[in-house]
Amino acid sequence: MRLLLKILLVLAIAVAVVTLFGEGPGYVLVQVGEWTLETTATLGLIVLVLVWALGWEVWSLLITAWHMPGRLAGVRDRRRRRRSLELLERGLLALEGGDAGQAQRHLARGARLAQAPAAFHLEAARAAHLAGAKAKAEEYLDQAQQTVAGDDPAVTLLRAEIEMGAGRAEHALALLSDLENQDADNPRLLKRLLVLYRRVADWDALMRLLPRARKAGVVTPEEADSELTLARGRRMEEARLADEGEIVERLWKEAGRDERGDPRIAVPWVRYLLARDRVDDARKALEQGLGRSWGGELVDLYLALPEAQASPQELLRRLERWRNDHPRDPHLLTVLAQLAISAQFWGKADQYLAEAGAQSDLPPQILLRLAHLYQAREKPDQALTFCQRGLAALGGEQAPELPPPGPEASGYSVE
Structure with missing residues (x-):
């Protein structure tokens, strides 16, 4: 199309020249050695324009041929990039769908096509880890380390994540502690450190980290x-x-x-x-x-006070004032029952035990406490029932042997 337009342009110019020089065409003389060329000025100008147009086309073809390898390489690069993105998408979808082996294969192929393969290697390492291929996961991590920037924490974060998944929290913590000195405000790093400090029960480190995590928006x-x-x-x-x-x-x-x-x-x-x-x-x-x-564990601690043994009836009277505000609290009911047993108020003790035991979804420690209290009341059938329920709530299968009934059964330890 462009060539046709150029030809039409040349013809238009030729027509204009013929019209201009029609009455006095003049002539053009060109002599080269023994050769002499003479023609009218109109025809000479037309030939000059045609030569110029032909030269321009030849020059354009040469330029196009010169740039052809680069253009072909660009086409190949675009195709490789498009293909690598397709493989990345497939790999991530397979990983999300639980097919770690297929995800690993897609991501490894995508890494060979991608210009920046670090993300492919990282996700391939994650997939290999989930597939149980530890050696492959380490190989992908090493490849990712070679392609990411020197200060990028992505590889170390994934190594720590893999260590965490393998149950090696101390190893993961060692990796992240070194990284914390380099990039202390990285949100991803802070998030993983929070998980690790909880897992290893490093409460001092967790208290130190929480203000920074809050400032970074992690929590x-x-x-x-x-x-x-x-x-x-x-x-x-x-x-x-x-x-x-x-x-x-x-x-x-x-x-x-x-x-x-x-x-x-x-x-x-x-x-x-x-x-x-x-x-x-x-x-x-x-x-x-x-x-x-209000907290049930605080109420439990009243049983550790000296008056719980010295004057249980007085302490019982004091704590009963909370019944109106917390009529179904199992901690309060079992504490009142325990004090009533110590004071030998058998009617009250049975009433509080019945009210507590009639509730559903009781925590295991309350169920086991009811078992001991019923044994103290010399009611072995109810004691065994609550003991079995408590063990079932804890995941146990067999009821332990209960201590013999007596005043010590209603005692409380600070521990």
Whole structure:
């Protein structure tokens, strides 16, 4: 089409020239050696234009031929890129569908076609790991390491993820700890570190990491506050069991007012106070904790107070005031039943046991506590029933032998 337009243009110019020089055409003389060429100016101009047009076409053909290898290479590259993206899509879909072997094959083929194969190698390593091909997974990771930028954490993050999946949390933590020093605010890194610190129960590290994770948007403010409270409480319990009183007291002082009312913080604090024979402080902490936030585990700790054995009837009277606000709380009902047994108020004890036992979806510890309390009431059939239910809730198959009934059956240990 372009050539036809050029020919028409040349003809139009020729017609214009003929019209212009029709009356006085003039002539053109060209002499080269012994050769002489003479023609009219009109025809000479037409020939010159035709020669110019032909030369332009020849030049264009030469330029096209010169660039042809590059254009062919570009076509091949586009086809390879399109094919690699198709294989990436197939591989990811197969991986999501659970066919790790097929995903690995698609991704490995795509990596050979792709100009930037790092993503293919990483996903192929993930697929190989899921398929159980550990050597292949390591090979793909090494290939990915060679193609990514030197400071890109993607390979290390995937290595850590594979270690986590294999149950080697300590190895994964070692990898990510080194990476944390290089890229401390990477959201993906922070997310994996949170999972690892929970798994290995490193509560100090979790408390240190949560503010940064919150700032990076990895967790919401509500999730960060809840996890911080949980981590603080677990660390306090660890320190209490290890007789590290300074740590327990420091963590309690660092806790905010709302945190101190949370049973996850208040319970280990009260246990610590009771273990140190600071009964008055423990009693005060119990009252304040329950006043801020009701928690069954806090109610359980009343059984560790000296008055639970010395004057159970008085403590029973004090705790019964909460029945109106918490009539179905299984912790409160079993504590009242235990105190009633210690005070030998058999009617009340049976009433509280019946109210607690009639509820559905009781936690295993409550079911097992009911078993011991029914044994203390010398009712072995009910004791065995609740013991079996408790073991079933815990995944057990056989009921343990219950201790002999007696006053010690209703005791409570801070541990």
